[in-house]
Amino acid sequence: MRGIGGLRIADASVMPALVGGNINACVMMIAEKGADLIAGAGRAT
16 A cells, blocks of 8 residues: 555644754654654653
């Protein structure tokens, strides 16, 4: 099967304000938390 079934996207739109610097690490942490929540490993806090 080809395609993007089950694909999840995490982006910086959940951040209240963007800084002028590199936000790569922040977005990676947001994505990791989202992955944990999807997998059921974490609780929304």
